[in-house]
Amino acid sequence: MNGGLVPWSRATTHVSAHALHYGSGVFEGMRCYETPDGAAVFRLDAHLDRLYSSAEIYGLEIPYTPAELSEAVCEVIRRNDFDSCYVRPICYFGSGSLNVHPRNCPVEVVILAWPWATYLGAAGLEQGVRVTVSPWRKFQSRMMPTTAKACGQYLNSMLAVRDAIDRGYAEALLLDSEGNLAEGSGENIFIVRDGQLLTNDDRHSILLGITRDAVLQIAGDLGCPVEIKALELDDLLSADEAFFTGTAAEVTPISEVDMIPIGRGSRGPVTQEIQRAFFAATSGRDQRYAHWLHSVDIRRDEDNKSFSLAQAFTPGIVECG
Numbered sequence: 001m002n003g004g005l006v007p008w009s010r011a012t013t014h015v016s017a018h019a020l021h022y023g024s025g026v027f028e029g030m031r032c033y034e035t036p037d038g039a040a041v042f043r044l045d046a047h048l049d050r051l052y053s054s055a056e057i058y059g060l061e062i063p064y065t066p067a068e069l070s071e072a073v074c075e076v077i078r079r080n081d082f083d084s085c086y087v088r089p090i091c092y093f094g095s096g097s098l099n100v101h102p103r104n105c106p107v108e109v110v111i112l113a114w115p116w117a118t119y120l121g122a123a124g125l126e127q128g129v130r131v132t133v134s135p136w137r138k139f140q141s142r143m144m145p146t147t148a149k150a151c152g153q154y155l156n157s158m159l160a161v162r163d164a165i166d167r168g169y170a171e172a173l174l175l176d177s178e179g180n181l182a183e184g185s186g187e188n189i190f191i192v193r194d195g196q197l198l199t200n201d202d203r204h205s206i207l208l209g210i211t212r213d214a215v216l217q218i219a220g221d222l223g224c225p226v227e228i229k230a231l232e233l234d235d236l237l238s239a240d241e242a243f244f245t246g247t248a249a250e251v252t253p254i255s256e257v258d259m260i261p262i263g264r265g266s267r268g269p270v271t272q273e274i275q276r277a278f279f280a281a282t283s284g285r286d287q288r289y290a291h292w293l294h295s296v297d298i299r300r301d302e303d304n305k306s307f308s309l310a311q312a313f314t315p316g317i318v319e320c321g
């Protein structure tokens with residue numbers, strides 16, 4: 001937290017923090033996986049690139065270099081002795097002023113990590129999840145930049161997922177302002193039709209997911225044709241298969257949408273193959289994707305300016321809630 005290691009119970013911020021009042025923060029969600037070479041963060045560089053892009057859009061100047069944050073992410077995982085975990089870097093405007101303009105508010109930078117199993121349930125990964133079309137629309141990208149991962153933007157997702165769960169579904173699917181498919185509350189969507197993968201892009205108000213990008217590359221490597229285009233709800237309802245992608249949800253099949261089964265109402269063969277290849281990549285079993293894994297154990301200290309948490313660290317204070 002702001003350059004030092006802090007126990008979970010003391011990782012607090014002031015109630016006057018700008019971000020608490022206005023949602024003025026940006027964050028990332030990454031997963032660290034157990035691999036034969038030790039713990040490794042999946043696509044750490046891509047996540048940090050997106051963090052810095054999100055920050056730039058909102059005028060947050062992150063007072064660390066990407067190399068420093070990269071090392072800090074690894075240090076948090078190492079110090080907690082996690083083999084696998086979820087990692088949440090967050091940068092936000094702290095306490096300084098409650099003007100809507102965040103002038104005089106310091107930028108706070110925190111990296112949290114905790115063990116996190118499957119997001120939509122282990123059974124969901126195999127059998128698929130039940131999804132509902134949300135009454136809430138995804139905000140249009142000229143209202144807020146959907147390609148940025150910013151705290152306040154998630155109120156839209158929260159409304160959608162709460163409504164879905166209240167009505168007995170696992171996840172919400174949001175349409176964009178024109179009624180095309182956008183994405184889940186925390187996932188991108190893919191459809192399979194006649195052996196072809198279909199997905200949309202940022203013209204439909206989505207966050208450009210890093211898992212989405214990984215799946216696009218994996219599909220290419222599997223020789224599976226992909227088309228990126230606007231998707232209508234009918235495309236989904238008449239699809240052979242559909243699945244969500246996201247760091248938290250990984251690759252999760254969609255079994256039904258508002259009681260209408262997708263395909264046979266269970267995980268389809270193409271989804272299963274993509275899942276298999278994805279988990280082979282994240283677990284380090286497929287060497288073709290080794291460049292996506294950032295080993296936590298290797299210190300990249302060649303750069304003299306590299307971040308040294310060791311200086312700020314007091315042994316014995318790390319605990320995780």
Ligand SMILES: Cc1ncc(COP(=O)(O)O)c(C=O)c1O
Pocket residue numbers: 029157183184185186187188206207208209210211212245246247248
């Ligand atoms: C709204 C939204 N869309 C899509 C995604 C998937 O993005 P990624 O694969 O980078 O986790 C996420 C998760 O971060 C999300 O919150």
